[in-house]
Amino acid sequence: MKTTYREAMRSALQEALQQDERVFLMGEDVGRYGGCYAVSKGLQEEFGEERIRDTPLSESAFVGAGIGAALGGMRPIVEVMTVNFSLLCLDQIVNNAATLRHMSGGQFSVPVVLRMTTGAGRQLAAQHSHSLECWYAHVPGLRVIAPGTLEDMRGMLRLALEDPDPVIIFEHNALYNREGELAEDSSITDIRRAAVRRNGSDVSLICYGGNLHKTLDAAEQLAEGGIDAEVVDLRSLRPLDDETILASVRKTHRAVLIDEGWRSGSLAGEIGMRIAEQAFYDLDAPLARVCSAEVPIPYAAHLEHAALPQVDTIVEKVREVMGQNV
Amino acid sequence: MKTTYREAMRSALQEALQQDERVFLMGEDVGRYGGCYAVSKGLQEEFGEERIRDTPLSESAFVGAGIGAALGGMRPIVEVMTVNFSLLCLDQIVNNAATLRHMSGGQFSVPVVLRMTTGAGRQLAAQHSHSLECWYAHVPGLRVIAPGTLEDMRGMLRLALEDPDPVIIFEHNALYNREGELAEDSSITDIRRAAVRRNGSDVSLICYGGNLHKTLDAAEQLAEGGIDAEVVDLRSLRPLDDETILASVRKTHRAVLIDEGWRSGSLAGEIGMRIAEQAFYDLDAPLARVCSAEVPIPYAAHLEHAALPQVDTIVEKVREVMGQNV
Amino acid sequence: MTGKPSQVSREQGLQWLTDMTRIRRMEEKCAELYGQEKIRGFLHLYIGEEAVAAGAIPELGEDAAVVATYREHGHALMHGISMNAILAEMFGKREGCSHGRGGSMHLFDAGTRFYGGNAIVSGGLPLAIGLALADKMKNRRRITACFFGEGAVAEGEFHESLNLAALWQLPVLFICENNLYAMGTALARSESVTDIHQKAKCYGIFSAAVDGMDVISVNTAVRDAVKRVREKAAPAFLEMRTYRFRAHSMFDPELYRSKEEVEQWKQLCPVATLTARLRAQKVLNDADVQGIEKSVAEEIQNAVDFANAGHWEPVEDLLKDTYTESILSNLFTLNTAINNQNIRND
Amino acid sequence: MTGKPSQVSREQGLQWLTDMTRIRRMEEKCAELYGQEKIRGFLHLYIGEEAVAAGAIPELGEDAAVVATYREHGHALMHGISMNAILAEMFGKREGCSHGRGGSMHLFDAGTRFYGGNAIVSGGLPLAIGLALADKMKNRRRITACFFGEGAVAEGEFHESLNLAALWQLPVLFICENNLYAMGTALARSESVTDIHQKAKCYGIFSAAVDGMDVISVNTAVRDAVKRVREKAAPAFLEMRTYRFRAHSMFDPELYRSKEEVEQWKQLCPVATLTARLRAQKVLNDADVQGIEKSVAEEIQNAVDFANAGHWEPVEDLLKDTYTESILSNLFTLNTAINNQNIRND
Ligand SMILES: Cc1ncc(C[n+]2csc(CCOP(=O)(O)OP(=O)(O)O)c2C)c(N)n1
Ligand SMILES: Cc1ncc(C[n+]2csc(CCOP(=O)(O)OP(=O)(O)O)c2C)c(N)n1
Numbered sequence A, B: 001m002k003t004t005y006r007e008a009m010r011s012a013l014q015e016a017l018q019q020d021e022r023v024f025l026m027g028e029d030v031g032r033y034g035g036c037y038a039v040s041k042g043l044q045e046e047f048g049e050e051r052i053r054d055t056p057l058s059e060s061a062f063v064g065a066g067i068g069a070a071l072g073g074m075r076p077i078v079e080v081m082t083v084n085f086s087l088l089c090l091d092q093i094v095n096n097a098a099t100l101r102h103m104s105g106g107q108f109s110v111p112v113v114l115r116m117t118t119g120a121g122r123q124l125a126a127q128h129s130h131s132l133e134c135w136y137a138h139v140p141g142l143r144v145i146a147p148g149t150l151e152d153m154r155g156m157l158r159l160a161l162e163d164p165d166p167v168i169i170f171e172h173n174a175l176y177n178r179e180g181e182l183a184e185d186s187s188i189t190d191i192r193r194a195a196v197r198r199n200g201s202d203v204s205l206i207c208y209g210g211n212l213h214k215t216l217d218a219a220e221q222l223a224e225g226g227i228d229a230e231v232v233d234l235r236s237l238r239p240l241d242d243e244t245i246l247a248s249v250r251k252t253h254r255a256v257l258i259d260e261g262w263r264s265g266s267l268a269g270e271i272g273m274r275i276a277e278q279a280f281y282d283l284d285a286p287l288a289r290v291c292s293a294e295v296p297i298p299y300a301a302h303l304e305h306a307a308l309p310q311v312d313t314i315v316e317k318v319r320e321v322m323g324q325n326v
Numbered sequence C, D: 001m002t003g004k005p006s007q008v009s010r011e012q013g014l015q016w017l018t019d020m021t022r023i024r025r026m027e028e029k030c031a032e033l034y035g036q037e038k039i040r041g042f043l044h045l046y047i048g049e050e051a052v053a054a055g056a057i058p059e060l061g062e063d064a065a066v067v068a069t070y071r072e073h074g075h076a077l078m079h080g081i082s083m084n085a086i087l088a089e090m091f092g093k094r095e096g097c098s099h100g101r102g103g104s105m106h107l108f109d110a111g112t113r114f115y116g117g118n119a120i121v122s123g124g125l126p127l128a129i130g131l132a133l134a135d136k137m138k139n140r141r142r143i144t145a146c147f148f149g150e151g152a153v154a155e156g157e158f159h160e161s162l163n164l165a166a167l168w169q170l171p172v173l174f175i176c177e178n179n180l181y182a183m184g185t186a187l188a189r190s191e192s193v194t195d196i197h198q199k200a201k202c203y204g205i206f207s208a209a210v211d212g213m214d215v216i217s218v219n220t221a222v223r224d225a226v227k228r229v230r231e232k233a234a235p236a237f238l239e240m241r242t243y244r245f246r247a248h249s250m251f252d253p254e255l256y257r258s259k260e261e262v263e264q265w266k267q268l269c270p271v272a273t274l275t276a277r278l279r280a281q282k283v284l285n286d287a288d289v290q291g292i293e294k295s296v297a298e299e300i301q302n303a304v305d306f307a308n309a310g311h312w313e314p315v316e317d318l319l320k321d322t323y324t325e326s327i328l329s330n331l332f333t334l335n336t337a338i339n340n341q342n343i344r345n346d
C-alpha cells in the first residue's frame, strides 16, 4: 500500500485508540488544529475531545499528567510537539517517568508513551532544530525508539503501548511527507532489535531515524565506487542492540556512525565507544562519524545544509575510512 | 595554606565580588541561609542583599534573568543549587544562553556564569544524585568546566567571569568538605587545558571533578602492583582538550575513562570515541570505562556504592585492560 | 480562615492525639537514629506540622491517592503505611516501603495509593493532575490529594498544574503546607503576594486558608473540601498555615529565623493545644495521655527492631526494577543488564 | 478597558497610519515572498495586530529594550530596525539584522536594543526580567518592554517571571498580545480564567485590558503604563485584545475558527478604523493615503532589492559566533573549530 509516514503514524494512533479504551492522545494542538504536523488530523472528530485532548502550553504539567494518568491505569500517548519544547518537561521525564518504578522498589509502572518530532532541515533556526535523542538515550528507566522506515512508523507505537515502562518515540520531521510502499504485514517491526537495511561487506554504516534514507542513498553511491556498505538502522536508541551492531562490525571491520546530533556527546560517540570496547580487535580502521557541526543550527539554507549530515559528507567520510583519499 | 574546597570557592566568590561591581551572586538560599552547601556563608553580610540575591524557587526565571542581566551588562553568577534542579531551566540555558550570540549574528554576548553542584555519594537517592555534565558538554555555545583540585576550585571562577560566553561550573558535592594545601599561586589554573596530575607510562586514566581523587588513589594502588598509570584531569568538559588527551594516549597506548555519569551516552564515551577516531593506531588494547551503573541511583548505602565508580572498580578495570586477569 | 466546632468527641480527640503523637515521636526517633547514622541522606522532619496530616488524611477516603513531598513521613503514616515499613525504608532495608531504594524522601506504597515522596519541589503536582485525570476518564469518584510546601508556589509547574486542574475540572484537593519558609527563604522574600490561598482563586478554584496548627480546623476544612471535590468533581485548594519547629533538614544551622520566632510558634504546638483542649473539655486524663505515649513508644520500638532486623537488598539486584521484567521487554532488560554487568564487575 | 482621547492630531494620525501601513504591506510582501521561496522556515504574520506595535513602541523611549516573540516583524520595524535589514534577514543574507543566522523568528539588533525574536513560547520573559534587573542594579532609568502572546500565560515561566518582576520591583512593561488563539487553541480551551489582565493582579502588578485593535487606546494605555513603570520603578502589565487575520503560520489550514469570526474581526481592522476616524475628523484626505501607500511601496521595493542584492555568509564561516573570538577564548575556539573541521570537510 502506498502511503506517507504521516499516514502511517496516524493509522497507528487510530488503531491504538480503537483497540484499547485506556489509550488517549494528549498534547498541544493535537485536536482542533489537527496536530502541528497534521499527524492527528481527523482523530478528534472520531474519538472526541476527551481522548484527543488539546492541552494548554504547559509542557511540564501535561507531560507530568501523562505520567500520573499512566500511574492511574491509563495508557496515555503524550505528544510533545517537538523535542525542542521537551526542554521544558525534562524534570518530569527524568525524575518521575524514569525513576518511579525503581524508587518505589518496583511497585509502580509508568506505561506512558511520549511522542516528539525531532531534527532539523527546514530552516527553523537554532531554537527549533534540536536532535536531542542522545540525552534521552542516556537515562535509565526510559526506552527510546526512532522509526526510520514506514513499517516502523506504523508498527512501533503498538509495541510501545504494550510496554509497561515509559517509551519515547522520536519522529524525524523530514519523514512525515515521505511516501513509500507499506508492507502489508507490519508485524515485522521489532523495537528490540536493530535492523540491517542493506547487507554489505566493506564497512558498517550505523544510523537511525531521519538519517536512514540519506545513509542508504550514500551506500548506493558508494556501491558505484566499489565500496559495499552495510547499513544498520538502530531503531532502539535505548537500549542499544549491541549484538546486531557488533555482528555487523565484526563482519565488515570498519564502522562509520551517522547521527544528526551535535558531534560532541552524540549518540554516535556512544556507539563508537561500544565498538572500541567490545570489538576493538575486529577493527581494521579508525572509527569515524558524521554528525552535525557544533553550532546552533543557522537559518540560512546553505549554512543549515552545511551544518547537517548529508549524503555527500557520508560518502566522503566512508571513502576516507576505506583509505580512498578524497 | 590549608583550606577546604568550600573555602576555596567562597574566597573566589568573595574576590570576584570585590573586584568587579558588575558581579553578583543569585540563587536559591545563597543569602540568608548561607548556601545549601554553606559555600556562600557570610557573603550577604559583606555584600548586601542586592548582590547576594536570594531567589524564589523559580529555576527557569532566575536563570533566564541571569542571562538577561548578562545581556544588560552585568556579570551574574547564578547558582542552581544542584544539577538535579537544572532540569527545570534547561530551556533557558540551551535555547537562550547558548544560542543568543550565534542567532544574533554575533551581536550579543552572554557573559553569565552558572554554578551547579553535581554528583552522588551521599545517599540522596534517584532524584538528587544526577551527574549530567555530559548533557551540557553536548551544547555548542556553552563552556563547561569542572574543578578537581583546590587550585582549580579557587582559580576557575575568575577565568569563567572573564569569558564573554556562558560558562557552567560543575562542583562535585563530595569535594566541599575536602581539605588540602592550596598553592599560593593559583594562577596555574588554566581552564583551557586538561592537566596531567600524575605522570605514568602504562595507561592513561582520564577523569575529572569528583573522580579525580578516586582515580589518583587507584593509580597509587596500581603502582604497588607494578602498573604505572598516568592521570589526566580534563578540567574543561566543553571544549575537550584533545591535544592533551591524545598526547597521553599516544604515550601510554591504553586508556581507561572514569566518569560518574551513567555509562550509555556518558562523557567517557565521547572521549573514548575521540581516541578511537584520532589515535586508533596508537592503541594497544581496547578502550574501557568506569561509569555509573544504569540505574536511578538507589538510597541504600551498599547499593549506591555499587552503582558508582570506586577506587576498586577503577583498579580492576585497569588491570583488565593491562591484561592482568582478575 | 474557617471556624471550628465547639466540641470534640472523646473518641475523635483520642484518635487525633494518638495520630499526632505517633508522627511526633516517630520523627523524634528518626532524628536520634540519624545521629546514630542508621538513617542517612536527607531527613526532613514534620515536627510542628502534625495537625495537617493527622487532620486531613483520614477525611480523604479509603480510596484516595496521596501525592506528597520529601517531608512526608507523617502523611505516609496517616495514609496507612506501617511504621515498620517507614523506618525500614529509612534504614535502606528491603523490608522498607520502597525496598530501600527510596529512603526518607521517597516513601511509596501501591496498596494504599501513596505516590510518594517527591524530592523535586512542585514535581508532584502534575502527577496528581494525571491521577485525577485517570479517575475522571474512568468515571471513578475517588479523589487525589496533593500536599506541597509554600515554596512550590513560585515554581511554574504549580501554576501550570492549577490551571489544568481547573480547566479540566479534575478531582484534586491541593493542600499547601505553608510553614513560612522554603529552606531559609521566608515567604515574603519569595512571593510578591504572600496570601497563598488567593493564588488558587486566580484559577477559579475554590480556596480557603486554614489554621494548620489546629487539627480540628484542618479536619473541618478538609471534610468540606473533600465533599466539594466529590460533588462538584472539581478541584479545591486549602492553605494550611503552619510552622516547622525543627531545622529544614539535618544540615541547617537556621540562620534565617530567630529563636524567639520559633518559640512563639511552639506555643501553638498542635499536640499540646489539642491535649489542653481535651483536658478542658474533660474528655482526657493523665492516664489517657500515658496510655497513648506508651503504645506509641511500643510501636516505635517495634519499628526500630523491625528495621534493624531487616535485610539489605543483595547487591546483585542493583539494577532490579529499572525496567519491568516481562516477556516483551526481556530483550531490553537483557541488553541493559549485559552492559551494566561490565560495570558492576569492574 | 481604558478610554481614548477625543481628538487625534493630523501629525500623530499620519504617523500611526504610516507605521501600521508599513507593517501591513511589508508582511503582505513577506507572504508573497514566502510563496516564491525567498523566505523559508516558519513565517508568522502580525496582520491585524498592527495597532499594538505601532501604538506601543514609540512610547517606550529611545533607550528601551524590547523583547518579543517569533511574531515580531512589526515590533522590529517600529523599534527602528530598517526594513532592509529585516527582509535581508528573512532572505538569510549576511546583511540581515541577524546576519542570516536567525530568520523571521529571530530578528535582533544590539543598536536599538532589540533582543529578539524568541521562538520558545514564554522564553523571552525571563530575559526581560534580567535586562530590567541589570538596569535597576546599575541605577539606569530605562525600561524593558516584553511582548508575548496569550498562549504564554499557561507556561510556568510566565508566572515565575511575573512574580520576580513584582517581588524585585523591576521596570518591565509586560504587553500580552491576546489574539484569542495559540496556534489552534482558543483561549477558553487553555485557561480556566480567561481574563488575562487579572493574572498580573494576582502578583500585585498594575494591570489593564486595552482595545488592541485601536491604536489610540493602545498608545494612551502604554503612555500611562510607561510613566508608571518609570516613576514607581515597578512593573506594569497590559493585555492588548487583538486578533490575527491570517493563519498562525504558513502551514495552518485554520480548522479551529470560522470564516465568519475572522470576517467580524476584520471589521475592526486597525488601519481601516484609524483611516475612517481621521477622515471623519477631516485631517486625512485621499492624497494623504495615496502618499503613504506610495512611500511604503517604495520602502518595500527598496528592501526587497536590498535583500536580493545581499550576500550569503561564506559557508566557511559556519561556526562563526558560536563562541566569542577573543584572546582568552582562543584556545576554546581553536579546539572546537578543529573538531568541527572534520565534520565540515567530511
Ligand atoms: C526544584 C527544586 N529546587 C530546589 C530544591 C531544594 N530544596 C529542597 S526543599 C526546598 C524548600 C522547599 O520549601 P517548601 O516548598 O516551602 O517546603 P518545606 O520544606 O517548607 O516543607 C528547597 C529549595 C528542590 N528540592 N527542588
Ligand atoms: C514552549 C513552546 N511550546 C510550543 C511551541 C509551538 N508554538 C509556536 S507558537 C504557538 C502558539 C503560541 O500562541 P500565543 O502565545 O498566543 O502567540 P501567537 O502565536 O498567538 O502570537 C505554539 C504552541 C513553542 N514555540 N514553544
Ligand SMILES: [Mg+2]
Pocket: C149, C150, C151, C177, C178, C179, C180, C181, C182, C183
Ligand atoms: Mg515551606
Ligand SMILES: [Mg+2]
Pocket: D149, D150, D151, D177, D178, D179, D180, D181, D182, D183
Ligand atoms: Mg495568541
